[in-house]
Amino acid sequence: MRRSRKLMFQILKTTGAHRILWGFLITFFVSSILIWKTEPTITTLGDSIWYCFTAVTTIGFGDQCATIWIPRLITIVLSIYSIIVFAILTAMITDLFIEYMRHKSGEDTQELLKELENVAEMSQDERAALQAKARELLQRAKDFDKDK
Secondary structure (H helix, E strand, O other), X not given: OHHHHHHHHHHHHHHOHHHHHHHHHHHHHHHHHHHHHHOOOOOOHHHHXXXXXXXXXXXXXXXXXXXXXXXXXXXXXXXXXXXXHHHHHHHHHHHHHHHHHHHHHHHHHHXXXXXXXXXHHOOHHHHHHHHHHHHHHHHHHHHHHHHO
């Protein structure tokens, strides 16, 4: 758990997604406050946060509802903004993962090619080990292509 949390923070920092996430959180809470202050049917800040949460996650339970145009407009903007933010965050994390896999695959391939340069001087056991390594790399590439 601790390791995955550390990895998530590293991904957010590396991709710059932490800025997007902070901007979203600020927008979310400002929207909650504005809706709480302008919507007569939402009487507490907690209810407003709940209303915004159901709008952002597209759950929409219907237990809270905006009845005048200002909160409705805020809800529309917040919902569209949240869809965009979640799409960007997902794309950034996916791109980082793909780049990592390409980099790892490229390192393995380069290492194998360097070893192939010296194949003439290798013993039979070393050649067998190199052949097993090549098969493993090929199988990983096939598995990766199959999962796409």
